[in-house]
Amino acid sequence: MNRYKLMVQGTTSDAGKSVMVAGLCRVLARKHFDVAPFKPQNMALNSAVTIEGGEIGRAQAVQAQAAGLKPSILMNPVLLKPNTDTGAQVIVRGKVLSDMDAREYHAYKPKLLAMVVETFDDLGKQFEHRIIEGAGSPAEINLRDNDIANMGFAEAVDAKVVIIADIDRGGVFAHLYGTYALLSPTEQARVCGFIINRFRGDPSLLDSGLTWLTEKTGVPVLGVIPYLKGLYLEAEDAINVQQTDGDAHxxxxxxxxxxxxxxxxxxxxxxxxxxxxxxxxxxxxxxxxxxxxxxxxxxxxxxxxxxxxxxxxxxxxxxxxxxxxxxxxxxxxxxxxxxxxxxxxxxxxxxxxxxxxxxxxxxxxxxxxxxxxxxxxxxxxxxxxxxxxxxxxxxxxxxxxxxxxxxxxxxxxxxxxxxxxxxxxxxxxxxxxxxxxxxxxxxxxxxxxxxxxxMDQLREAGLDRVADAIEAHLDLDTLFADIRGSLSWKK
Missing domain, CATH: 3.40.50.880 (Class I glutamine amidotransferase (GATase) domain)
Structure with missing residues (x-):
């Protein structure tokens, strides 16, 4: 069977990368695929403890649950926990390395790339398929040098990339086209599809924009995911806003x-x-x-x-x-x-x-x-x-x-x-x-x-709901073309 490597990158922070990776892991797990999540670099104060007694981003723990797994340090080799506006504690493979300011860390990243790729390979020895989450946006020009979180990592491990954008923020076509335009030719060649997230209304109203985007970039729009009202999944680092019951006293x-x-x-x-x-x-x-x-x-x-x-x-x-x-x-x-x-x-x-x-x-x-x-x-x-x-x-x-x-x-x-x-x-x-x-x-x-x-039951229900939406609204045959012919895909 082909080993599948797909990286989900976003046009912005909170575009829906974490949830999309969790949902794709649940889709493949339900089809009996051997799949695990991975995020090379995470920045969050919301963390989880792994089976090895290490520390990773909480989003990767939720993604592990989506795949039916216990969280492991192999799923998030670099975690940054901000302790000032310009500095963070750097955690490598679950353990504290040191505190660094932003410039120190940027200079240190080349030393981390080999370790991150090695960790990804170690994860691949246990799981045939890996769904990878990017960080922030791949189009942040000032962070392109020594990148280990987005396209720099995708090129190092030869992974396909999908780019997701949140239409609820507005400007979705500018986000997708602008992000793609700012990539290098080799990076653009990795992009196998776009995903539009959190859409409210009639998706046919987007048809002309989807056609325009595909004509401009040559990249297909794999689907439009609807806004899932009342969805519960743990936020990576933003505090969720409560929608209170009128009887809450x-x-x-x-x-x-x-x-x-x-x-x-x-x-x-x-x-x-x-x-x-x-x-x-x-x-x-x-x-x-x-x-x-x-x-x-x-x-x-x-x-x-x-x-x-x-x-x-x-x-x-x-x-x-x-x-x-x-x-x-x-x-x-x-x-x-x-x-x-x-x-x-x-x-x-x-x-x-x-x-x-x-x-x-x-x-x-x-x-x-x-x-x-x-x-x-x-x-x-x-x-x-x-x-x-x-x-x-x-x-x-x-x-x-x-x-x-x-x-x-x-x-x-x-x-x-x-x-x-x-x-x-x-x-x-x-x-x-x-x-x-x-x-x-x-x-x-x-x-x-x-x-x-x-809370565990709510999390499970949320993961199934995301996976159901992905199966209903994404072109999975195109997205998973490399493995769709397997027996598991037909189940």
Missing amino acids: FKVVVLGLPRISNHTDFDALRLHPKVDLTFVRPGDQWPNADLIIVPGSKSTRGDLAALRTQGWDKQIARHLRFGGKVIGICGGYQMLGNKISDPNGVEGPAGECLGLGYLNIDTRLQGTKQLKQVCGTVEINGKKATISGYEIHVGESHSNDLQPFTLNGVKDGAISSCGNILGGYLHGMFDDPDACNLLLHWAGLETAHSQASD
């Missing part, structure tokens, strides 16, 4: 920290029919809240300083005086403690700062980043629920408070003596319905209104 406020990480922790709350979730950002008017959540952070001490600058510490204090509840997750958990020390400058200049003082814990940032998938129980006020998720953090927090979580057989987290403040390192603590119901009941939502969703 339990108010949850999440602090929109400058370096907020793993915002998908709150998807279960965003989708809960009785929860009205708000991300409060700098300058926003502070909304009423039943529950305040201090989220994870890539720069804990820096975000704690920003929290105080915004006056959010005073809002939290006022909220607690009126009997409200507060949850801290990972970096937010550290902020709720007594102090955070960083003697070796793990997250910035070495030093120490006072926490908010609501949990009796001290945190020391040092050593290797802890990356692990965990499961266990959460117990609050004598009630228990099963819980699972993952941890991504540096350092340790030592607690003298009650510990509500038991994860992989070890006690974790803290709950204050007054019972109104809770925290822990567990990402995904709301994803299990029973745990979500227990936590929300503790926070004040009546038991009768506890209607938490099973």
Whole structure:
């Protein structure tokens, strides 16, 4: 059987590359093909823990699920986690390499290309077919030199390319034609098709534009994917906006920290029919809240300083005086403690700062980043629920408070003596319905209104829905011409 390599590139960020790769992986997996996702370079603060105990972009974990696989470091060899406006932590094959500013990283990229190609080949030893996701746009002229994320990688591994554009943004023909025109002749020769994404209305209205585009470029439009209303799939790095139910009455406020990480922790709350979730950002008017959540952070001490600058510490204090509840997750958990020390400058200049003082814990940032998938129980006020998720953090927090979580057989987290403040390192603590119901009941939502969703089932339904749309609206016989004659394709 032919080994198939297809790369999905976009005219812009958020054109739909991640979802398209996930959908194509699900289509091929449903046809019993041996397929895996791959993204050479990802930039995101939303990450996942792999089966090897490494760290990759969360989008690749979702794509792995679409293919029926566990996430692996081979699926995303380079992950950039921004820690300033001009710098990022560089993670290579799941482990931290170093912090680099933008110029340092650009100069370092030639050294990464061979490793990225080798990782792609390693993935190919396990899976016959690979669907690759690009990053941003291949037409960013200033990033063409030493490119490892788009056409530079496609040429290095001799992959076919499709280019996707989001028509909901407007200017779709300019996006597609302009992107194609800015490619070199050898890069243009790799483009086997265009895909138009998120279309609302009658697709026949596009016919004249599709004909024009094909005549101008010689590249076929493989299909027009409709706008899928209400689709749930985890966003790669943009915070999803909640579409609230008119009956949602339990108010949850999440602090929109400058370096907020793993915002998908709150998807279960965003989708809960009785929860009205708000991300409060700098300058926003502070909304009423039943529950305040201090989220994870890539720069804990820096975000704690920003929290105080915004006056959010005073809002939290006022909220607690009126009997409200507060949850801290990972970096937010550290902020709720007594102090955070960083003697070796793990997250910035070495030093120490006072926490908010609501949990009796001290945190020391040092050593290797802890990356692990965990499961266990959460117990609050004598009630228990099963819980699972993952941890991504540096350092340790030592607690003298009650510990509500038991994860992989070890006690974790803290709950204050007054019972109104809770925290822990567990990402995904709301994803299990029973745990979500227990936590929300503790926070004040009546038991009768506890209607938490099973996030894994929602993700599966979303992946199937995307795959159904792809099968209905894309010319898969042309896209997969190299393998469509196999027995699997006919099933």
